[in-house]
Amino acid sequence: MNHPERFRATRVLVTGGSRNIGRAIVERFAAEGAHVAINGVVPGEAEDLADELRAAGHTAVPVPADVSDANQVDQMLTLVCAELGGIDVLINNAAVPLLGRVPFFDLTLAQWDRQFDVGARGTYLCTHAAAQRMGPGGNVINISSVGATKAHRSAVAYDASKGAIEAFTRAAALELATHGIRVNAIAPGAISNARFQALEASVQEREVAPIPLGYAGSGDDVAGVAAFLASTDAAYITGQVITVDGGLSAQARQASSEIEIDSTTDGAA
Incomplete structure (x- = not known):
């Protein structure tokens, strides 16, 4: 359920915000009154x-940038x-998507580096830059x-890059708590997209x-949790990972899937 005035004039940056989960998050915050900056590389x-x-x-406002590049x-x-007058909320959504499976011995160093450059490195760089500008x-x-x-x-x-993001979330939450900044994460499961x-x-x-x-869930399911975490209702929550997967990870054994339907954004934005 949207609350049109909940984020009135709140300044929000969403990386990888032009498609899939990122787009749903952008649209949700805009619908609730936020001023949104949309990052993307396509x-x-x-x-x-x-x-x-x-x-x-x-x-x-659109703000194209490769999140793996510090400059x-x-x-x-x-x-x-400059465009929004500051930043209040950063959502690190940019990722290289899991579109095809690569067996361990076929994985190249370039593929490994790209996942970490956009996912883990990008999350650190954006958080470091944004936190310095947040109150x-x-x-x-x-x-x-x-x-x-x-x-x-x-x-x-x-998977390793996503594990790094969750470890970073907990560590950054401790570091930034003294500055009044909360840091949390969302772990989506199977999220439907056009391919699915x-x-x-x-x-x-x-x-x-x-x-x-x-x-399968939708981008809106993730966006709703993001809106909650950004709201005053979550004011005492930090360093946590909220799973949004329809109960998939709650069971002792899961059937293996041949088709990836997780729809995190592609590219380095």
Whole structure:
């Protein structure tokens, strides 16, 4: 349920905010009155979403940057503060998606590095730059994955990078608590996207069979938790990881999936 005035004039930056989970988070915060900065690397996507939101009466600015590049991140945060007057909430959603499985002995160093550069390094760089510009009440929300604690087969780099993000979340929460800044994470499970929706019905049924609630989640499911964590209702919550997976990780044994339907954003933004 949206609360149109809950984040009135709150300044929010969402990395990887132009598609999938990131887009849903951007739209949720805008609908609740936030001024949103949309990061992305796919040409035109962040700009198009910002145009849509502005046409609907919201405040939105595109801020393209590669989150693995320290100089670009610093320039992005400078731009966000110039355009919005500061930053209150950072949502680290940028990731290299788990679109294909790579067996352990086929994994290249370049693939490993790219996962960590965008995911773990990007989360650190953006948090470090944003926290310096936040006052007490600042809020950082990192997007992890159930893969951080329940490994996917043939996804060593992806799962390891998500595990690093969760460890970073706890450590950063301790460091930044004295500055009045909270740091939490969300671990989505199977989140439906266009690729999943294009599958035959029988394949979709097989993929959701291991999920206790019986269906793949949506970006809105993750966005709702992000809005809660950013709100005053979560004022005493920090250093935590909230799992959003329809009960998938609660069971003792899960069927293995051949098709990845986690829809974290692609690219380095």
